[in-house]
Every structure is written in structure tokens, then in C-alpha cells.
Amino acid sequence: MFDTHAGITAEGGVLIRKYSINLIALGFLLAISLPLRAQKSSGAPLTDTQKDGRRIFQQRCAVCHTLPTVVSKRYGPALYKEIVEDNEDNIRDTILEGREGLMPGFKYSLTRAETDSIIEYLKTVNRPARPKNNPKEGTPASSGE
Numbered sequence: 001m002f003d004t005h006a007g008i009t010a011e012g013g014v015l016i017r018k019y020s021i022n023l024i025a026l027g028f029l030l031a032i033s034l035p036l037r038a039q040k041s042s043g044a045p046l047t048d049t050q051k052d053g054r055r056i057f058q059q060r061c062a063v064c065h066t067l068p069t070v071v072s073k074r075y076g077p078a079l080y081k082e083i084v085e086d087n088e089d090n091i092r093d094t095i096l097e098g099r100e101g102l103m104p105g106f107k108y109s110l111t112r113a114e115t116d117s118i119i120e121y122l123k124t125v126n127r128p129a130r131p132k133n134n135p136k137e138g139t140p141a142s143s144g145e
């Protein structure tokens with residue numbers, strides 16, 4: 001009688017532990033997916049190139065270049081259309097070469113077409129709001145010396 005009861009309690013304990021681990025995992029997934037959704041694009045639907053660029057940006061760049069979340073600060077400056085427009089060559093250079101000690105270069109891991117698609121995508125991104133939350137906001141890294 002006591003034995004059976006103990007068995008049930010132990011099983012219940014295991015179930016509860018599994019359940020809370022799932023909750024933690026879910027919270028983590030939400031936390032890392034938020035910055036992706038925070039990256040809003042302006043009105044018009046994206047072209048295929050821009051969609052490619054968005055996907056690559058989310059995979060390679062968003063970790064440093066999207067809005068801070070509860071669990072992390074944004075590391076690099078926000079990137080949006082005003083930064084990219086009429087500045088494509090500098091932007092491409094930065095993506096390929098990186099910034100010493102701050103950002104890796106992607107010249108061996110992105111093709112020219114992929115780099116261009118990221119740039120095309122960034123041209124559709126509106127400047128993020130919420131300037132007060134991050135001192136880096138509104139002061140994008142200088143694009144030259």
C-alpha cells in the first residue's frame with residue numbers, strides 16, 4: 001500500500017520535471033524568435049531576392065544586429081534602409097571584411113549574390129523605434145574613417 005503510493009509520487013515527480021523543462025525550452029525559443037519578428041519590413045511584399053536576404057540576415061547577422069530582448073542586448077548597430085541606401089559599397093565592404101575585433105567578415109562564407117540579397121533586404125527595413133532603450137540606437141557605427 002505504501003509502496004504503491006510512493007511509486008505514483010515518484011512518477012508524478014518525473015512528469016512534472018519533464019513538463020517544466022519543456023516550458024523552459026519554450027521560453028528560450030520565444031526569446032530567440034522575438035528579435036526576428038521585431039525586424040519589421042515596410043509595406044510592400046518582399047521580392048524573392050529580398051526574402052533570401054532576410055533569411056540569410058536572420059541566420060547570420062540578426063544575433064548581433066536586431067533589437068535587444070529580455071535576455072540579451074543588441075551587440076551591433078541597428079541596420080535599416082537609411083544606412084544602406086546610397087552606401088551600398090561601404091556596406092558590402094563591411095559585410096565582406098567585417099570590423100576588426102567587432103564583427104566577423106563573411107567573404108568566405110557568403111557569395112556575392114547572398115551579400116547583395118542581404119543588402120536588398122536591408123533596404124526594406126524601417127528604422128527601429130525605441131531609441132531610449134539602447135545607447136547605440138541612432139548612432140550607427142561610422143561607415144568610414
Ligand code: HEC
Binds near residue numbers: 057064065103118140
Ligand atoms: C558578432 C556580431 C556580429 C555579426 C554576426 C554581424 N555583425 Fe555587423 N557589426 C557588428 C558590430 C559590433 C558592428 C559595429 C562595428 C563598428 O562599430 O565599427 C557591425 C557593423 C556592421 C555594419 C556597418 C554599419 C554602419 O553603419 O556602418 C554593417 C553594414 C553590418 N555590420 C552588417 C552585417 C551583416 C550583413 C551581417 C551578417 C552577414 C553582420 N553584420 C554580422 C557585429 C556583428
